[in-house]
Amino acid sequence: xxxxxxxxxxxxxxxxxxxxxxxxxxxxxxxxxxxxxxxxxxxxxxxxxxxxxxxxxxxxxxxxxxxxxxxxxxxxxxxxxxxxxxxxxxxxxxxxxxxxxxxxxxxxxxxxxxxxxxxxxxxxxxxxxxxxxxxxxxxxxxxxxxxxxxxxxxxxxxxxxxxxxxxxxxxxxxxxxxxxxxxxxxxxxxxxxxxxxxxxxxxxxxxxxxxxxxxxxxxxxxxxxxxxxxxxxxxxxxxxxxxxxxxxxxxxxxxxxxxxxxxxxxxxxxxxxxxxxxxxxxxxxxxxxxxxxxxxxxxxxxxxxxxxxxxxxxxxxxxxxxxxxxxxxxxxxxxxxxxxxxxxxxxxxxxxxxxxxxxxxxxxxxxxxxxxxxxxxxxxxxxxxxxxxxxxxxxxxxxxxxxxxxxxxxxxxxxxxxxxxxxxxxxxxxxx
Numbered sequence: 001x002x003x004x005x006x007x008x009x010x011x012x013x014x015x016x017x018x019x020x021x022x023x024x025x026x027x028x029x030x031x032x033x034x035x036x037x038x039x040x041x042x043x044x045x046x047x048x049x050x051x052x053x054x055x056x057x058x059x060x061x062x063x064x065x066x067x068x069x070x071x072x073x074x075x076x077x078x079x080x081x082x083x084x085x086x087x088x089x090x091x092x093x094x095x096x097x098x099x100x101x102x103x104x105x106x107x108x109x110x111x112x113x114x115x116x117x118x119x120x121x122x123x124x125x126x127x128x129x130x131x132x133x134x135x136x137x138x139x140x141x142x143x144x145x146x147x148x149x150x151x152x153x154x155x156x157x158x159x160x161x162x163x164x165x166x167x168x169x170x171x172x173x174x175x176x177x178x179x180x181x182x183x184x185x186x187x188x189x190x191x192x193x194x195x196x197x198x199x200x201x202x203x204x205x206x207x208x209x210x211x212x213x214x215x216x217x218x219x220x221x222x223x224x225x226x227x228x229x230x231x232x233x234x235x236x237x238x239x240x241x242x243x244x245x246x247x248x249x250x251x252x253x254x255x256x257x258x259x260x261x262x263x264x265x266x267x268x269x270x271x272x273x274x275x276x277x278x279x280x281x282x283x284x285x286x287x288x289x290x291x292x293x294x295x296x297x298x299x300x301x302x303x304x305x306x307x308x309x310x311x312x313x314x315x316x317x318x319x320x321x322x323x324x325x326x327x328x329x330x331x332x333x334x335x336x337x338x339x340x341x342x343x344x345x346x347x348x349x350x351x352x353x354x355x356x357x358x359x360x361x362x363x364x365x366x367x368x369x370x371x372x373x374x375x376x377x378x379x380x381x382x383x384x385x386x387x388x389x390x391x392x393x394x395x396x397x398x399x400x401x402x403x404x405x406x407x408x409x410x411x412x413x414x415x416x417x418x419x420x421x422x423x424x425x426x427x428x429x430x431x432x
Contacts, residue, residue: 003229006199006211010218011141018217022138023147025191026131027154029093032185033127034158035165036100036120039182040065041273042166042293043175045286048277050175051107059396062273064114066389068121073381076126080133081375084197089130090189095123097185104176125385128152129377132361136373137198138218145316148362149308153301153355159272160297163290170286199232244372245379252427254376257364259422260320261384263415267327268354269388270412271296274395278405284340295344299351304358316363317426324420327353331416334409360384366429387415 013019040047040062048058072095080088099120106112131151139147169178196202196214203211212224245254275296279289311319330350338346361377368376398408 002225002227003231004215005232006203006215006230007137007232009215009222010138010199013140013218015140015143016217016220019139019143022195023135023151025188025195026089026134027151029089029127029188029192030131030151030154031158031161032093032182032188033096033124034155034160035162035185036096036124036158036182037065037155038159038162038272038297039100039166039179040117041276042162042290043170043178044273044277045280045289046170046175047107051110055396055400057110057396058277059273059392059394059399061110061114061117062392062396063389064117065121065124066269066385066392068118069125069385070382070389072122073125073129073378073385076122076130076378078375078378080126080130080378081372084201085130085134086193086195086197088126089134089195090192092123092126092130093185093188093192096120096127097123097182099123100182101180104179107176107179121385125381126378128155128361129381132365132377133198133373134195136362136365138196145312145362146308148365149311149355149358150305152358152361153304156297156300156304156351160294160301163276163294163297167287167290199230203230203232245368245376250367253367253429256422256426257360257367257380258383260360260419261364261380262387263419263422264354264360264387265384266387266391266415267331267412269391270395270408271354272388273392274399274408277399278408281399282405292344292347295348296351296354299348300354301351303352303355306352307355307358311359311362316359316366316429317423319359320363320423320426321420323353323355323359324416324423328413328416328420331409331413335406363426363429366431369431 044058044062047053048055053061072092076088076092099116103113103116103120106116132148135148135151136144165181166178169181197206199211199214202214208224208228208230211230212228215222216224245251276286276289276293279292280286284292307319307323310322327350330346330353334343334346334350360380364377364380365373395408398411403411
């Protein structure tokens with residue numbers, strides 16, 4: 001009888017159609033996720049005007065999806081280790097696609113609108129940790145860092161698309177039509193159902209022939225035998241528990257990862273929800289604000305792709321420290337009066353350096369054993385969404401009190417510096 005370590009077979013595979021299919025499907029799911037994340041911010045200037053919303057109420061509504069994200073990241077991330085990642089990624093997509101589209105129908109009632117955003121947020125938050133877990137397992141080890149970092153740019157691609165689509169659709173069909181477009185995301189569901197289940201659960205629930213089929217797709221050179229015994233790494237088979245994140249030397253990095261998750265999403269959500277409105281407060285038209293907003297997301301996309309290459313070369317820790325430093329520099333430069341062109345360039349460069357978020361997920365993934373990875377990423381995503389849920393409220397209060405855009409940018413330097421300190425104190429990931 002031959003004992004076959006399924007993780008080794010997958011890790012040693014080369015990039016092929018099997019891996020490209022998995023990457024492409026989750027990347028598209030992340031693009032749809034990014035659209036649903038950014039749609040509220042893109043529509044906010046019109047929403048505030050049509051629904052007569054105050055800045056404080058707008059901030060609360062903006063945070064509704066992010067409070068749902070806190071719950072979704074914790075619950076769905078935990079369940080992904082229990083019942084399977086394939087089922088939970090489908091559930092996540094259904095939540096954020098259906099309830100984002102439903103916002104168009106219930107916006108006449110602020111409470112219904114907030115409830116729909118909350119439920120959409122549950123799915124929005126869960127998609128990132130689940131896709132990171134999937135790609136941490138079903139990618140060749142030689143390309144893993146790059147693919148994980150690059151995958152998160154799918155969210156930024158969706159956010160960029162939202163700004164550009166909003167410029168066209170809002171004048172034609174209004175902000176309700178912009179929300180309604182989300183329903184088209186259902187087309188990804190049949191493809192998500194074709195993604196293989198995590199090997200830990202598959203070994204318990206699926207036939208040997210199914211396991212062998214996955215392994216031969218991952219490595220065409222693998223030849224299954226009738227008496228093969230399939231196993232996973234022994235270090236990956238610890239029981240799933242929240243407390244495992246604080247055992248075996250993982251507590252220090254867990255705490256620091258949570259700090260980075262919190263402050264990074266605090267900055268990103270401030271931009272996500274309020275940047276178009278802040279730019280209009282600077283005297284720009286809505287279309288100009290959306291175009292400038294798109295530059296931020298374009299920077300996030302290109303920076304995220306480059307960050308994968310940087311992480312592949314120098315590792316996650318050095319990459320995170322570097323990006324937090326340059327991020328703080330560009331936030332500071334935005335507090336200095338400049339021309340429209342310079343401001344646009346600074347927004348692009350700020351987005352380019354905000355890609356630390358694309359590295360935190362794979363870095364967190366590399367800190368936990370496979371069986372606890374969904375739990376670790378789920379709780380990490382819960383913390384990041386907590387930062388994201390608080391920031392729209394805080395910025396909304398600042399806007400209501402008359403704080404200038406320069407003052408808001410200066411305030412955002414604080415979480416950037418905290419993130420830098422946390423990244424500098426992390427230790428090498430145990431499962432990198």
